[in-house]
Amino acid sequence: MAHYIDGFVFPIPRDRLNEYKRLAQAAARIWKGHGALDYWEYIGDDLKLEGTRSFTDLIAATEEETIVFGWVVFDSREARDLANEKVAADPRMAELIASSNSGFDAKRMAYGGFQLFVQSSNANAG
Template sequence: MANYIDGFVLPVPQNHLTEYRRVVETVAKIWKEHGALAYFEYVGDDLELEGTQSFPELIDAKEDEVIVFGWVVFESKEARDLANERVATDPRMTDLIAPLTNPSKMVFNAKRMAYGGFQPLVQ
């Protein structure tokens, strides 16, 4: 079976990482309720390789930010599209995300996130 994934990279202020983690643990459950097969987010640890552009450079990370790399696995692109629609209208998401996007304490800024849907190349 050829799955489809959504992938993303974003900066999170180091001092808000615990709060971010608490929120995305619930977000992952919501995605799975709406059709995701799996949901992963990892914090960058070894992000430099000579001769390449690093994730921190790509998203212009600040000194006090960590890089989060994540992906959500779906059965197909169609299942992903349906899940995206359902998650976008799930009222729990609004309640969860609102504190993270408060301008006075910006934890998550979608304008600084790289995102895309991906079909299999090698499995």
């Protein structure tokens, strides 16, 4: 079954990764409580490939920052819209952001909703 995802990428100061991880773990619980099926975040490790534009360049990350790349999985775009509406109204999210010293800046985040286009996995192999 095809799902719908929200994808995002943004920089985080390397010296605040522990604070950001606590924020992300709490945010994941909130999103899942409001209907997300899965919540994934990864930290950049190998971000340069000759001949391509890197996430570091795209986001204008500094040497003191690393890139977070993630996505949230939903049953459908409608389920995503409803979950995001509930998350935005959830007072726990505002409290998390206000109390966190993570360096997260939504203005530097690239974000979008995506529908399935191509899928290939070992689980589909016969």
